[in-house]
Amino acid sequence: MNARDNSMFGAASNQVADESFSLPRRRFFKKSGALAVAFSLAPSLLNAQAARPALPGSLNNFRKLDSWLAINADGTVAFFSGKVELGQGITTALTQIVADELDIDMARIRFVSGDTDRTPDEGVTAGSLSIQQSGTALRFAAAEVRALLLAAAAQKLGAPAESLQVADGTVSSASGGKATYWELSGSVPLGREATPGVKPKTAAQHKVVGKSVPRRDIPAKVTGGEAYVQDMRLPGMVFGRVVRPPSLTAKLQSVDEAAARAMPGVVAVIRDGSFLAVAAEREEQAIAARYALSQSAKWDVPAALPPMGPALFAHMKTQRSTDSVVGKKDNPQAAATAVKTLKAEYTRPFQSHGSIGPSCAVAQWKDGKVTIWTHSQGVFQLRGDLVKVLKVPAANINCIHKEGSGCYGHNGADDVGLDAALVARATNGRPVKLQWMREDEFGWEPYGSAMVMNMSAGLDANGKIVDYTHELWSHTHSTRPYDPDGSNLLAGWHLATPVPMGPAKNIPQPSGGSDRNAVPYYTFPQQKVINHMLMDMPIRVSALRTLGAYANLFAAESFMDELAEAAGADPVEFRLRHLTDPRARAVLEKVAADANWKTGDKHRGVSFSRYKNIGCYVAAIVDIEIDRASGKLSVPRIAMVGDVGLIVNPDGIINQLEGGAIQSTSWTLGEQVSYDNRQILTKSWSDYPVLTYAEVPKVKTTLINRPSDPSLGVGEGSQGPVVAAIANAFARSSGKRLRDLPLAPARVKALLA
Amino acid sequence: MAVTLNVNGASRTSPAAPDTPLLYILRNDLNLNAAKYGCGFGQCGACTVMIDGTATRSCITPASQVGAKAVTTLEGLGTIARPHALQKAFIDEQAAQCGYCVAGAMMTAKALLDKNAKPNEKEIRGALSGNLCRCGTHNRIVRAIQRASGQEVTA
Ligand code: FES
Ligand code: FES
Numbered sequence: 001m002n003a004r005d006n007s008m009f010g011a012a013s014n015q016v017a018d019e020s021f022s023l024p025r026r027r028f029f030k031k032s033g034a035l036a037v038a039f040s041l042a043p044s045l046l047n048a049q050a051a052r053p054a055l056p057g058s059l060n061n062f063r064k065l066d067s068w069l070a071i072n073a074d075g076t077v078a079f080f081s082g083k084v085e086l087g088q089g090i091t092t093a094l095t096q097i098v099a100d101e102l103d104i105d106m107a108r109i110r111f112v113s114g115d116t117d118r119t120p121d122e123g124v125t126a127g128s129l130s131i132q133q134s135g136t137a138l139r140f141a142a143a144e145v146r147a148l149l150l151a152a153a154a155q156k157l158g159a160p161a162e163s164l165q166v167a168d169g170t171v172s173s174a175s176g177g178k179a180t181y182w183e184l185s186g187s188v189p190l191g192r193e194a195t196p197g198v199k200p201k202t203a204a205q206h207k208v209v210g211k212s213v214p215r216r217d218i219p220a221k222v223t224g225g226e227a228y229v230q231d232m233r234l235p236g237m238v239f240g241r242v243v244r245p246p247s248l249t250a251k252l253q254s255v256d257e258a259a260a261r262a263m264p265g266v267v268a269v270i271r272d273g274s275f276l277a278v279a280a281e282r283e284e285q286a287i288a289a290r291y292a293l294s295q296s297a298k299w300d301v302p303a304a305l306p307p308m309g310p311a312l313f314a315h316m317k318t319q320r321s322t323d324s325v326v327g328k329k330d331n332p333q334a335a336a337t338a339v340k341t342l343k344a345e346y347t348r349p350f351q352s353h354g355s356i357g358p359s360c361a362v363a364q365w366k367d368g369k370v371t372i373w374t375h376s377q378g379v380f381q382l383r384g385d386l387v388k389v390l391k392v393p394a395a396n397i398n399c400i401h402k403e404g405s406g407c408y409g410h411n412g413a414d415d416v417g418l419d420a421a422l423v424a425r426a427t428n429g430r431p432v433k434l435q436w437m438r439e440d441e442f443g444w445e446p447y448g449s450a451m452v453m454n455m456s457a458g459l460d461a462n463g464k465i466v467d468y469t470h471e472l473w474s475h476t477h478s479t480r481p482y483d484p485d486g487s488n489l490l491a492g493w494h495l496a497t498p499v500p501m502g503p504a505k506n507i508p509q510p511s512g513g514s515d516r517n518a519v520p521y522y523t524f525p526q527q528k529v530i531n532h533m534l535m536d537m538p539i540r541v542s543a544l545r546t547l548g549a550y551a552n553l554f555a556a557e558s559f560m561d562e563l564a565e566a567a568g569a570d571p572v573e574f575r576l577r578h579l580t581d582p583r584a585r586a587v588l589e590k591v592a593a594d595a596n597w598k599t600g601d602k603h604r605g606v607s608f609s610r611y612k613n614i615g616c617y618v619a620a621i622v623d624i625e626i627d628r629a630s631g632k633l634s635v636p637r638i639a640m641v642g643d644v645g646l647i648v649n650p651d652g653i654i655n656q657l658e659g660g661a662i663q664s665t666s667w668t669l670g671e672q673v674s675y676d677n678r679q680i681l682t683k684s685w686s687d688y689p690v691l692t693y694a695e696v697p698k699v700k701t702t703l704i705n706r707p708s709d710p711s712l713g714v715g716e717g718s719q720g721p722v723v724a725a726i727a728n729a730f731a732r733s734s735g736k737r738l739r740d741l742p743l744a745p746a747r748v749k750a751l752l753a
Numbered sequence: 754m755a756v757t758l759n760v761n762g763a764s765r766t767s768p769a770a771p772d773t774p775l776l777y778i779l780r781n782d783l784n785l786n787a788a789k790y791g792c793g794f795g796q797c798g799a800c801t802v803m804i805d806g807t808a809t810r811s812c813i814t815p816a817s818q819v820g821a822k823a824v825t826t827l828e829g830l831g832t833i834a835r836p837h838a839l840q841k842a843f844i845d846e847q848a849a850q851c852g853y854c855v856a857g858a859m860m861t862a863k864a865l866l867d868k869n870a871k872p873n874e875k876e877i878r879g880a881l882s883g884n885l886c887r888c889g890t891h892n893r894i895v896r897a898i899q900r901a902s903g904q905e906v907t908a
Binding site: 224239358405 | 770773774777780781784785786787789790791792793794796799826827828830831833836840843844847848849850852853854859875877878879882884885887888889890891892893894895908
C-alpha cells in the first residue's frame with residue numbers, strides 16, 4: 001500500500017506515474033505560466049500528455065483496479081475512496097454502487113476513505129462532486145472486477161461466463177457448479193489497469209442503487225458509539241488548546257508562559273512567534289491554561305479591518321482586484337431592441353460555516369513521523385501544506401480522515417490539524433487531541449466572502465431580455481490548503497518564521513468561484529459577467545457551501561423577478577420564456593404544479609438554478625410571513641423539485657437538499673459576521689443566531705429520476721434557489737424589495753415603516 | 754481529589770477536581786462519547802444529558818453540583834443491538850446528517866417525553882429551542898420524536 005504514497009514534493013520528473021498525478025499536473029501549469037490552481041482538473045490535457053485512453057471519473061487519474069477495490073479471502077470487500085464522509089451520506093451511497101456492480105450484499109463491504117497512505121488522491125471532497133468522481137470510478141472498477149471474477153469462475157466451472165449467475169459473491173453455473181469471489185480472488189490479481197469500454201449495469205439491473213438504503217453511520221451516532229475524531233482516545237493522550245491572536249495581523253508582544261507552565265496538569269506551553277498553545281493532562285486543565293495565557297498575553301493589534309455595514313460594499317469597489325469577463329455573448333443588434341432598462345445592486349455580508357462541533361484533530365509524532373487524524377475535506381492537500389510548515393517530507397506525514405461535525409466547506413479542520421501537530425511536537429511522543437473552542441471557530445474559520453452584485457438588463461417590446469450584465473466584487477472563495485504559491489494553514493502564518501499564503505486565486509469557469517452561477521443559465525442574446533476578485537483579504541475567507549453561487553443567485557434570481565414585473569409577466573412563465581434546457585424547464589414546471597402556483601399569489605416566491613450551470617437542477621417555491629411590528633420574516637414552507645440525474649439514494653438526496661434549504665433560509669434571514677476595525681466580534685451563538693426548531697421551514701422535496709443520465713451531486717443545489725425565492729416572496733408580499741442580505745428584522749422594519 | 758457520580762445507573766469515580774464541568778468527566782474519564790462539546794456556554798445543547806430527569810447542559814454543570822443525582826446519557830438508553838424506542842425512531846427516520854447535534858437533541862427529547870408522553874409538534878419544537886442544528890436536520894428530528902412517542906408524523 002505504501003507504494004501508493006508518492007510524495008507530492010518528491011516526484012522529480014514530469015513523467016506521469018499512476019498515483020503521483022497531482023504534482024506533475026500542478027507543475028505543468030506553473031511552468032507553463034498559466035494560472036496555477038490546486039483545484040484544477042485538466043484530464044484532457046493530461047491525457048494528451050500521457051497518450052492514454054480516458055477512463056471514467058477518478059479512474060482516469062488512478063487507473064489500477066486495486067487502487068479502488070480489494071476482494072478479500074475472508075468474504076469481505078473493501079473499497080478505497082479519496083472522498084470522505086462529511087455527514088452527507090457519501091460512504092453509504094458509494095457502498096450501494098459497489099454492492100450492485102459486484103452483486104454482493106452491502107454488509108460485506110468495508111471502506112477506507114481519505115488516508116494519504118492508503119487511498120487515491122481524489123482532491124478535496126467538495127463541490128458536490130463525490131458521486132460524479134468517486135462513484136463513477138468505483139462503478140466502472142467494480143464492473144470490471146466482476147467481469148474478471150466471472151472469467152475466472154468460468155474457467156473453474158467449465159461454463160461460459162455469460163451463463164453464470166452471481167448471488168452475494170457466489171457464482172453458480174447452470175449445472176450446479178459453485179465458486180465464490182473469496183476463493184477466486186487469489187487467482188484474479190487486481191494490480192492491473194482498468195480498461196476502457198467496460199459496461200456497468202443498467203438502471204434496470206440495479207438492486208440497491210436508487211433505493212433509500214439506511215445510512216451506515218447513523219446507528220453509532222444515535223447510541224453514543226465512537227463516531228467522530230472528537231471521540232478518539234489514544235493511550236497516553238493529552239489535550240491541547242490554542243490561544244489565537246486577536247486578529248490575522250496581530251503580533252504577540254509578551255505572555256506569562258511560566259505562570260501557565262505552573263498550572264495543574266500542564267505538559268507543555270508552546271510559543272513560536274505569535275503562535276501560542278498549551279497541552280495538559282486533562283481537557284479542563286488545558287482550557288484553564290489557555291484562559292490564563294490569553295489573559296496575560298499582550299498583543300499589538302493593527303486597525304486593519306474594512307468597514308462594517310453598507311460602507312463595506314462601497315469600500316470593496318475601491319480595492320485592488322483581478323478582473324475578468326466570462327460568459328460573454330455579443331449581439332448588439334438584439335441589444336438595441338431594448339425598450340426598458342433595469343439596474344439594481346445586491347449585497348451579501350461575510351457569513352460563517354458555524355459547525356456545531358468546533359474543529360478537532362489528533363496528532364502523534366513517532367521517530368520523526370507524524371500521524372494526524374483529521375476531518376479535513378482533503379487529506380492529501382492538508383499533507384501538502386503540512387510539508388511546507390512542518391518541514392518534513394510527505395512520506396513522513398500520514399493524514400487519516402475521521403469524521404467531524406457537519407462540514408459546509410473550508411472550516412477550521414485543516415488548521416487544527418497543523419495546531420495539533422505543532423503541539424504534539426512538544427509532548428514527547430504522546431498523542432495530542434486538540435479541539436478549538438467555540439470562539440476559535442467563529443473567529444478563525446474562513447468565512448464566505450462578502451459580495452456586491454450590480455445587475456443591469458434590457459427588455460424588448462415583447463418582454464424578453466435582450467441584454468444582460470452581472471458585475472460582481474468579491475474576495476476569493478477558495479483558500480484551501482495546498483496552494484502552489486504558499487501555505488493556507490493558519491498557524492503557519494503566525495510562526496516566528498512564517499509560511500505565508502499565496503496570492504488569491506479564482507476557481508475558473510465553468511464551475512467558477514466568486515463568479516459561480518453568475519453566468520446566466522437562461523438564454524439571452526447579449527450578456528456578460530464581470531468579476532472583480534479582490535486581491536487583499538483583511539478578513540479570512542474561503543469556501544462556504546456554494547461559494548459565490550448563493551449571492552450570485554440571490555442577485556440574479558431576484559433580478560429575474562424584477563424584470564418579470566417590469567415585463568408584466570408571471571415569474572414562472574417569464575423564466576420559462578428564457579429557458580431552453582428541457583430538464584431546467586421540467587423542474588420549474590413541476591414545482592409550480594406541485595405547489596399549485598398561481599400568478600396572483602402574493603405571499604410566495606419562486607426561483608430556479610442549475611448549480612454551477614453543470615450540476616443538479618433545483619426549483620423552489622417558498623411561502624413567507626411578515627411580522628410588520630417586529631420586522632421578523634418567517635418561512636413556513638418550501639417546496640422543491642430536483643433533478644439529479646440517476647438517483648443513488650433518494651432519502652439521502654432529500655436529506656441533503658432539505659438541509660441545504662434550511663441552512664440557506666438561516667443565512668438569508670439573519671446571518672452575518674460582525675467585526676470592528678481591529679477584530680472579529682462574532683464569538684458565540686449569541687453573536688450569530690441561527691434558525692431554531694420553531695423557526696425552520698417545512699420542506700417538501702420531490703425528485704425527478706433520470707436513470708440514463710449521470711448522477712449529479714446535491715449538497716449545494718438548493719441554497720441558491722431558496723435565498724432568491726425568499727427575497728421574491730418578500731417582494732411580492734410587501735410590494736417592496738430587499739436587496740441586502742440578510743433579510744433581518746431591522747432592515748425589514750425600516751423598509752416597511 | 755476525586756468525584757463520585759451516579760451515571761447511567763452505576764456509581765463512577767473520576768480523579769477530576771470538583772469544579773470540573775460534567776462534560777469532560779463523561780467524555781474523558783468515563784469514555785462516554787454521546788455528550789459533545791459544542792460551545793461550552795450553554796448555548797447549543799450538544800452536551801445535553803439528563804440529571805434527575807431534567808435536560809441539563811453538562812458543559813456548564815460542575816461535578817460538585819451533580820452530587821448523587823442520577824445522570825443519564827444517551828448511552829444509558831440503549832445500544833445498537835438493543836436500541837431504545839427513541840434511538841430506533843431516529844434510525845427509522847434517518848434523523849441525522851453529521852449527527853453531532855443529535856445526541857443532545859435526543860436527551861432533550863427523552864426528558865420531554867418522560868414528562869409529556871404525547872407532546873404536540875409545537876411542544877417538541879419548543880423543547881428543542883436550545884438545541885442547535887446546523888445541517889438542517891430539524892424536521893427529521895421532530896419526526897423521529899413524534900414516531901418514538903407513537904404519534905402521527907407531521908413535521
Ligand atoms: S456545549 Fe454545552 S450547550 Fe453548547
Ligand atoms: S445533524 Fe449536523 S448539526 Fe445537526
